[in-house]
Amino acid sequence: MNINWRDSAFFCAAIVALLSVFATSADAKDWGPYQVDDRRSGYTFMTDESRAMQADNFQNPGMLWVEQGADLWEKVEGKANKSCSTCHGESGESMKNVAVTYPVYDQATKKLQNVEQQINHCREKNMEAKPYKWESGEMLSMSTFINYQSLGTPVAVKTDGAAAPFFEKGKAFYNQRRGQLDMGCKHCHEDNPGGMIRANTLSQGQGNGFPTYRLKWQKVGSLHRRFRGCNKQVRAKPYGYGSDEYTNLELYVKSRGQGLPVETPAVRN
Amino acid sequence: MSKKQALAGITRREALLLAAGASMVVAGGVVLGGGAAHADQKMIDDALMKLIGDKKPIDGKISLDLPQIAENGNTVPVGVTVDSPMTADNYVKAVHLFADGNPSPEVASLFFTVMSGKASASTRMRLAKTQNIIAVAEMSDGSTYRAKQEVKVTIGGCGG
Amino acid sequence: MAKNVKPRVRVPKKAAKGDIVEIKTLISHKMESGRRKGKDGKLVPQSIINKVSVTFNGKPVFDADWHPAISANPYMSFFAKVEESGEFAFKWIDDDGSIYEKKAKITVA
Numbered sequence: 001m002n003i004n005w006r007d008s009a010f011f012c013a014a015i016v017a018l019l020s021v022f023a024t025s026a027d028a029k030d031w032g033p034y035q036v037d038d039r040r041s042g043y044t045f046m047t048d049e050s051r052a053m054q055a056d057n058f059q060n061p062g063m064l065w066v067e068q069g070a071d072l073w074e075k076v077e078g079k080a081n082k083s084c085s086t087c088h089g090e091s092g093e094s095m096k097n098v099a100v101t102y103p104v105y106d107q108a109t110k111k112l113q114n115v116e117q118q119i120n121h122c123r124e125k126n127m128e129a130k131p132y133k134w135e136s137g138e139m140l141s142m143s144t145f146i147n148y149q150s151l152g153t154p155v156a157v158k159t160d161g162a163a164a165p166f167f168e169k170g171k172a173f174y175n176q177r178r179g180q181l182d183m184g185c186k187h188c189h190e191d192n193p194g195g196m197i198r199a200n201t202l203s204q205g206q207g208n209g210f211p212t213y214r215l216k217w218q219k220v221g222s223l224h225r226r227f228r229g230c231n232k233q234v235r236a237k238p239y240g241y242g243s244d245e246y247t248n249l250e251l252y253v254k255s256r257g258q259g260l261p262v263e264t265p266a267v268r269n
Numbered sequence: 270m271s272k273k274q275a276l277a278g279i280t281r282r283e284a285l286l287l288a289a290g291a292s293m294v295v296a297g298g299v300v301l302g303g304g305a306a307h308a309d310q311k312m313i314d315d316a317l318m319k320l321i322g323d324k325k326p327i328d329g330k331i332s333l334d335l336p337q338i339a340e341n342g343n344t345v346p347v348g349v350t351v352d353s354p355m356t357a358d359n360y361v362k363a364v365h366l367f368a369d370g371n372p373s374p375e376v377a378s379l380f381f382t383v384m385s386g387k388a389s390a391s392t393r394m395r396l397a398k399t400q401n402i403i404a405v406a407e408m409s410d411g412s413t414y415r416a417k418q419e420v421k422v423t424i425g426g427c428g429g
Numbered sequence: 430m431a432k433n434v435k436p437r438v439r440v441p442k443k444a445a446k447g448d449i450v451e452i453k454t455l456i457s458h459k460m461e462s463g464r465r466k467g468k469d470g471k472l473v474p475q476s477i478i479n480k481v482s483v484t485f486n487g488k489p490v491f492d493a494d495w496h497p498a499i500s501a502n503p504y505m506s507f508f509a510k511v512e513e514s515g516e517f518a519f520k521w522i523d524d525d526g527s528i529y530e531k532k533a534k535i536t537v538a
Binding site: 048053199218 | 341343
Binding site: 343344345355368371372373375376377378379380381382383384385386387389390391392393394395396 | 462464489490503509510
């Protein structure tokens with residue numbers, strides 16, 4: 001039987017387009033810092049209630065992870081008997097606006113390094129402590145805490161120089177069809193943002209709110225977790241957390257949102 | 270037509286019919302919720318009986334703050350406010366919240382005191398599907414009131 | 430005790446006598462509903478916070494009974510009329526018997 005998966009995917013989307021009565025079409029609105037040229041933060045695709053949940057610094061469930069991260073920042077761990085604050089000072093202030101450039105090219109490993117990988121690099125090399133497991137409570141808390149220090153600051157990743165070949169790999173991944181549904185990231189996030197996928201609104205797939213509190217997960221999760229979910233949903237085998245493929249993709253995704261403000265921890269569907 | 274072609278033709282037709290039938294069964298299962306997947310009126314009546322006895326609440330005094338469409342059924346903001354002076358001789362004792370489409374209808378019971386100052390509270394709840402939220406308020410003088418509002422809950426994404 | 434349960438509360442630091450202040454609470458908790466199937470296909474047993482209790486200077490202000498329909502990482506806000514300075518005490522009681530607590534002071538002029 002000759003099943004065209006591409007057709008079935010578009011069929012699915014077409015059925016749902018009929019439900020676009022519920023679509024929040026927010027094209028004419030002034031989104032302030034949440035829109036730069038035609039780049040729109042995921043914030044602009046959410047409902048009013050979810051935006052309110054994110055904006056209220058107390059109510060935002062992601063803040064529970066920021067608090068955990070603040071505690072972990074002071075925790076002495078590893079053979080070197082240090083905590084993050086030993087080298088970086090108290091309260092994470094030294095991390096202010098640091099995350100906006102990540103992932104960056106790392107001279108030692110000769111490839112890109114994102115915030116999570118940087119955290120483990122510090123833990124292993126400087127604290128002589130065990131690395132955090134990628135999607136563990138500790139890693140998410142620490143990463144959320146560090147990204148949170150850049151709240152409101154525009155994403156400013158470097159895609160040239162040593163980072164260029166990795167950027168190109170990430171871009172190629174983004175545009176590559178994959179999985180049984182034979183779709184690439186671009187088919188949803190570049191070709192159809194604002195459209196409906198069943199009863200959800202497709203966003204541009206920006207990364208400026210990560211790690212994010214996703215209502216679906218009922219907890220904070222990393223960008224790589226989201227990549228894995230997206231790959232699984234087109235029935236493609238997902239890559240590993242912290243894999244080269246996803247770290248390269250992360251640089252490309254962040255560059256698509258260059259200039260959008262860091263919103264970590266964002267609240268997303 | 271060769272035997273092989275004939276077999277292939279029938280198989281394909283049958284396969285298509287089977288697929289269509291199967292998908293209808295699956296869809297039906299989803300629609301019907303596969304058994305006792307949501308509260309019925311008796312469950313709500315029983316729950317209410319336990320909380321307020323056989324009082325019959327009348328409409329009024331309660332305003333519910335709910336989204337029209339829930340972004341995601343597992344985190345739906347809900348606020349409830351009851352019109353009351355909240356004085357020692359006239360205050361709201363409790364507000365009970367129900368979701369009539371959930372597997373069990375009880376969501377929360379909120380107990381106010383004169384020290385509350387205002388009979389108003391908000392929280393976030395899980396809703397299994399589109400349904401009504403029912404609030405029942407018990408006043409200090411024994412009277413009871415009710416309010417009802419629908420929230421649309423959808424399945425999202427390519428895979429839920 | 431459920432892992433990593435962290436409560437946070439927001440109480441205004443100051444208020445005037447007779448003011449009605451809004452109090453917000455948030456606590457990290459999975460609120461396992463008892464309806465979710467685990468990786469082994471079996472239902473994961475219910476484990477939620479089932480009661481919240483708030484007092485001011487020892488007197489009850491607001492209580493709530495929670496059911497599995499309350500979302501994970503539960504948020505709740507309510508009001509309190511303050512006539513004197515003092516301390517709010519918050520208690521969250523878990524199905525497993527654990528009690529999580531938090532206190533917050535307010536100065537009332």
